[in-house]
Amino acid sequence: MQNVVKLFTRGRAAAPAQTEVHAADAVCIQALPIWTKQVETARVQSEEAIIALSGRFASIVNRLDLALDASQHNSGGADLSRALDEGRQELAQVMSALNEIHKSRSTLAEQIRALAAHSSELAKMASEVEQIAFQTNMLALNAAIEAAHVGEAGRGFAVVAHEVRNLATASRETGKGITQKIALVNQSLEEIITTNETVSAREGEALHDSGNRIQGVLGKFGDMSEGLARSAEDLRRESGVIKGEIEDSLVQLQFQDRVGQIMAQVVGSMQDLDERAGAVARGEQLQIDTAAYMAQMVSTYTTEEQRRNHQVTAGSVPAPTLKVQGGSDVEFF
């Protein structure tokens, strides 16, 4: 317990009773080192907390930077879109090749029809052969009758007429055979044409259907690709906004520097007062020189708030607010 001493010189009008002064001085002497420690503890704790907080914010900003850079350099949406375009071109070529094959089937059908037309001519020609054979037979028959009329003299001619009739009959049979075969060929060609037309029609439908399905699948992939690109862009934009907000928060955290300086100055002034009080208590000085103490305190101010707070009486002027300065607050020398 330190001795009760008179620390301060005071104005006569405001001077309280001597015992009260001494009691207040005693409290100050004992309380000052404790106040100092309390304020210093608060200052250190808030500083540590703010530094940790700003460190976390800085880390988040850096991570967002990395994520944004990665998403900008690795735009999956664009790659997918390019792959889709390439796929669309490849499939268009495949469809074009299949359509060419389909068209060549139609050409084949036309050629078979032309062949069938030729065989009709052949049938007509075979019919003419039959007719010629019939007429030849009739001629040979007449020749045989005439040969009979001339008797023995016409016997040789009758033999020739008989052979001619035999040949005419053979020709007629051959003509019939050709006609039958041509009919068979024509029937086969008709069947081929019918089958070809059926296959061609199915092929056409299958091609049309495949084309529609391919377009449908590519369309869906295209929609998905666009959706993916939009989502990636939204994500990038949102990340950018969040990063901006955090950067702004970091700027606001600069108040720690000012608060830290103000609190450090208060601690310093309290320590100074404690030392001066100690000197008085030890009898080294008669009393504390208030004017000198206050002048020393003013000399340690580092911010405008401290100077304003010092000048104004409590409550007469609103406490200065912290405001981040605009871009014009740089002064070049």
Next chain:
Amino acid sequence: MAKRILIVDDSASVRQVSNIALTRAGYEVIEATDGQDGLTKLAGKINLIISDVNMPRMDGITFLKAVKAHPNYKFTPVIMLTTEAGEDKKNEGRAAGAKAWIVKPFQPQTMLDAVAKLCLA
């Protein structure tokens, strides 16, 4: 090649704000926690120095005078970044050779504009 900036400030939050802004703008940043630490970081190429004024161990004005007395860095531009807005301190900084004075808290763009201007000069 990126320009190198030395930031001398005892406030970690101010160093972080400055570092993020400068790094993003393409500068290479070296940090020091006070004037004395700043003197140990004076090595190699340094294009510009940003210094606080009120710091423990060695204050910014003393550091500024040491930089201006250094044979290799006497022409390196120095920006003072401080809570001090009073004319007396400002004049002290000007007399010691500072090129610009920015009052905290500051917008990073303010600092970047000043850095860009002085780096070009």
